[in-house]
Amino acid sequence: MKRITINxxxxxLNVTPSTVSRALAGNxxxxxxxxxxxxxxxxxxGYQQNVIAASLRKGKSxxxxxxxxxxxxxxxxxxxxxxxxxxxxxxYTLVIVQSGENLIKEKKAIDMLLANHVGGIILSLSVQTNxxxxxxxxxxxxxxxxxxxxxxxxxxxxxxxNDNFTGAYLATKHLIKSGYQRIAHLGxxxxxxxxxxxxxxxxxxxxxxGRLIEDALVYxxxxxxxxxxxxxxxxxxxxxPDAVFCAGDYSALGVLDALKEKNLKIPEEFxxxxxxNEPFSELIHPTLSTVEQNAxxxxxxxxxxxxxxxxxxxxxxxxxxxxxLIVRDSSWKK
Amino acid sequence: MKRITINxxxxxLNVTPSTVSRALAGNxxxxxxxxxxxxxxxxxxGYQQNVIAASLRKGKSxxxxxxxxxxxxxxxxxxxxxxxxxxxxxxYTLVIVQSGENLIKEKKAIDMLLANHVGGIILSLSVQTNxxxxxxxxxxxxxxxxxxxxxxxxxxxxxxxNDNFTGAYLATKHLIKSGYQRIAHLGxxxxxxxxxxxxxxxxxxxxxxGRLIEDALVYxxxxxxxxxxxxxxxxxxxxxPDAVFCAGDYSALGVLDALKEKNLKIPEEFxxxxxxNEPFSELIHPTLSTVEQNAxxxxxxxxxxxxxxxxxxxxxxxxxxxxxLIVRDSSWKK
DNA sequence: GGAATTTGTGCAAACGTTTGTATTTTTGTT
DNA sequence: AACAAAAATACAAACGTTTGCACAAATTCC
Numbered sequence: 001m002k003r004i005t006i007n008x009x010x011x012x013l014n015v016t017p018s019t020v021s022r023a024l025a026g027n028x029x030x031x032x033x034x035x036x037x038x039x040x041x042x043x044x045x046g047y048q049q050n051v052i053a054a055s056l057r058k059g060k061s062x063x064x065x066x067x068x069x070x071x072x073x074x075x076x077x078x079x080x081x082x083x084x085x086x087x088x089x090x091x092y093t094l095v096i097v098q099s100g101e102n103l104i105k106e107k108k109a110i111d112m113l114l115a116n117h118v119g120g121i122i123l124s125l126s127v128q129t130n131x132x133x134x135x136x137x138x139x140x141x142x143x144x145x146x147x148x149x150x151x152x153x154x155x156x157x158x159x160x161x162n163d164n165f166t167g168a169y170l171a172t173k174h175l176i177k178s179g180y181q182r183i184a185h186l187g188x189x190x191x192x193x194x195x196x197x198x199x200x201x202x203x204x205x206x207x208x209x210g211r212l213i214e215d216a217l218v219y220x221x222x223x224x225x226x227x228x229x230x231x232x233x234x235x236x237x238x239x240x241p242d243a244v245f246c247a248g249d250y251s252a253l254g255v256l257d258a259l260k261e262k263n264l265k266i267p268e269e270f271x272x273x274x275x276x277n278e279p280f281s282e283l284i285h286p287t288l289s290t291v292e293q294n295a296x297x298x299x300x301x302x303x304x305x306x307x308x309x310x311x312x313x314x315x316x317x318x319x320x321x322x323x324x325l326i327v328r329d330s331s332w333k334k
Numbered sequence: 335m336k337r338i339t340i341n342x343x344x345x346x347l348n349v350t351p352s353t354v355s356r357a358l359a360g361n362x363x364x365x366x367x368x369x370x371x372x373x374x375x376x377x378x379x380g381y382q383q384n385v386i387a388a389s390l391r392k393g394k395s396x397x398x399x400x401x402x403x404x405x406x407x408x409x410x411x412x413x414x415x416x417x418x419x420x421x422x423x424x425x426y427t428l429v430i431v432q433s434g435e436n437l438i439k440e441k442k443a444i445d446m447l448l449a450n451h452v453g454g455i456i457l458s459l460s461v462q463t464n465x466x467x468x469x470x471x472x473x474x475x476x477x478x479x480x481x482x483x484x485x486x487x488x489x490x491x492x493x494x495x496n497d498n499f500t501g502a503y504l505a506t507k508h509l510i511k512s513g514y515q516r517i518a519h520l521g522x523x524x525x526x527x528x529x530x531x532x533x534x535x536x537x538x539x540x541x542x543x544g545r546l547i548e549d550a551l552v553y554x555x556x557x558x559x560x561x562x563x564x565x566x567x568x569x570x571x572x573x574x575p576d577a578v579f580c581a582g583d584y585s586a587l588g589v590l591d592a593l594k595e596k597n598l599k600i601p602e603e604f605x606x607x608x609x610x611n612e613p614f615s616e617l618i619h620p621t622l623s624t625v626e627q628n629a630x631x632x633x634x635x636x637x638x639x640x641x642x643x644x645x646x647x648x649x650x651x652x653x654x655x656x657x658x659l660i661v662r663d664s665s666w667k668k
Numbered sequence: 669g670g671a672a673t674t675t676g677t678g679c680a681a682a683c684g685t686t687t688g689t690a691t692t693t694t695t696g697t698t
Numbered sequence: 699a700a701c702a703a704a705a706a707t708a709c710a711a712a713c714g715t716t717t718g719c720a721c722a723a724a725t726t727c728c
Contacts, residue, residue, distance in 0.1 A: 341714075383715085384713090391714080
């Protein structure tokens with residue numbers, strides 16, 4: 001019932017714990033023969049390394065903290081899976097914490113992770129976050145930080161981003177090509193690069209078509225279903241749009257609610273494109289055109305960046321993952 | 335840059351580390367005065383406990399491991415939120431690992447958590463799991479275990495269950511009342527109590543209506559969209575059903591695919607009820623009748639049970655969380 | 669006022685590793 | 699066969715806590 005330690009193995013084999021330790025680590029300073037003997041005996045006794053002791057001695061742990069706004073978002077849970085895919089086989093353990101899109105919880109999460117001496121922190125900012133003191137703390141402690149998706153550019157760290165700009169650009173261009181005239185945009189908080197880029201992609205496409213960006217067609221803070229519903233109603237009152245590019249699928253869902261209420265035909269009278277390719281987007285009626293983010297790949301890239309940070313030092317690359325437009329029924333005018 | 339330890343505090347105050355340790359723990363064996371002095375100085379120097387060292391010495395940690403099949407299931411991510419709600423304020427840290435519905439990954443997850451000396455393990459079994467050796471290991475190590483939802487009854491531990499029986503019973507009864515005659519059931523692996531109970535609830539309702547349980551109307555292992563699609567096709571060929579109660583919403587989704595393909599009118603010609611109230615269920619067309627599980631509450635109960643286990647010993651209560659039938663368009667025949 | 673008790677601290681070991689340095693054993697060279 | 703070099707192993711300290719036990723000082727009791 002008691003736990004097997006390297007000392008137990010050492011005694012059985014008449015060697016010292018240090019030899020056992022080195023043998024298990026595959027150190028070539030111990031002979032091939034003893035290495036085999038040790039691994040053999042370790043398996044026989046059912047030895048499991050005491051990670052706690054090891055990380056105390058080494059002064060660092062193989063636990064990586066990951067803070068996401070919510071784990072029940074398709075995008076985030078897939079990023080997590082991607083991160084695990086790389087981190088687990090590499091011997092790291094992932095601790096996931098939710099900030100709930102809440103600045104205070106985000107701060108607490110960071111405190112908690114620091115108290116637990118995590119080896120590194122992977123972070124996607126909450127929408128609320130407008131102060132960055134708590135994140136500087138991480139940097140000052142010398143703990144590797146990798147930001148992804150919802151990133152603050154002023155903070156020095158590795159960053160992995162979606163190609164929000166191109167996704168938004170293609171989505172808007174698609175609406176233009178489909179013949180819509182007055183294309184609105186429901187965006188997110190522009191303090192977050194992700195949403196700012198989506199706005200910029202939208203703007204670029206609109207301008208390229210020879211039109212003007214009308215303030216009345218743009219609504220900045222509407223990424224939930226409810227906010228989307230309210231926002232599109234306001235925009236329809238003031239700017240007479242016939243299509244909308246939403247910075248999120250939930251927002252687009254709210255738009256569809258409003259359109260159904262007004263008995264507008266989709267896509268004939270009104271076009272809608274969302275962002276994120278949430279699972280529901282292909283299940284609803286009409287199916288929702290949207291921009292797919294390669295969440296899983298983003299996760300693997302994030303993890304790889306983290307490992308580089310943990311091994312070498314100061315890897316501060318900024319990577320961009322491509323996005324892809326998926327055209328469905330909500331925007332396809334023949 | 336260097337980390338403050340209790341030794342630093344001790345030196346500054348001319349006491350020993352042991353006193354500091356006791357003071358910070360609020361031990362009454364150290365005088366109120368020194369206790370204040372210590373906490374004061376700790377705050378001043380920005381001391382943060384080294385959790386690693388503490389748990390090495392104490393032989394246990396305040397980290398709780400949680401293994402779920404997938405975090406991107408609405409149900410599981412909400413249970414997680416509920417668990418966090420209780421565990422975090424109580425000073426525990428939650429480590430989440432996915433088994434991916436895979437026995438081998440589940441075993442690895444347990445190994446990893448044990449290697450990390452977690453204080454307790456919260457577990458919902460993968461569908462694949464049909465051997466329980468790895469879980470016995472947890473018990474044998476004396477580590478508190480709380481099972482939830484997908485539970486094995488033979489394993490001695492606290493358990494928190496959904497009232498799957500009543501949910502399934504009400505769902506089936508509702509189909510009967512709505513006038514459907516030949517009601518099929520697409521279930522999950524009956525080795526898991528959750529699915530077995532759903533089958534039993536279905537059976538009870540069918541029998542109460544004076545009908546017989548027909549093997550040809552029951553299909554045991556179909557909980558994904560694809561499996562649901564295939565299963566209902568088979569059942570329709572062999573048993574001529576006019577309604578189905580599915581043990582999961584994804585399965586019901588597959589059924590809807592098949593029904594649309596056959597141009598059957600829902601709910602007039604065929605009724606469908608799912609289970610889980612996945613977010614998409616109210617978004618699809620027709621909206622899906624389903625059974626709601628109170629995932630968040632389940633999470634809080636799970637966490638509470640875990641804390642009881644960690645504090646007292648051998649708390650092996652079995653709790654049941656009520657479920658609720660939600661009637662939508664897929665089953666409502668007027 | 670002296671013995672017995674309580675109260676507050678200190679000492680030192682322990683938790684299970686890792687790792688720099690020292691020591692022993694083996695190998696190779698002449 | 700002697701000796702240097704290389705290879706394999708041992709020794710011991712360290713990581714930052716916690717905690718049983720010892721001890722001194724302060725308090726209580728008769």
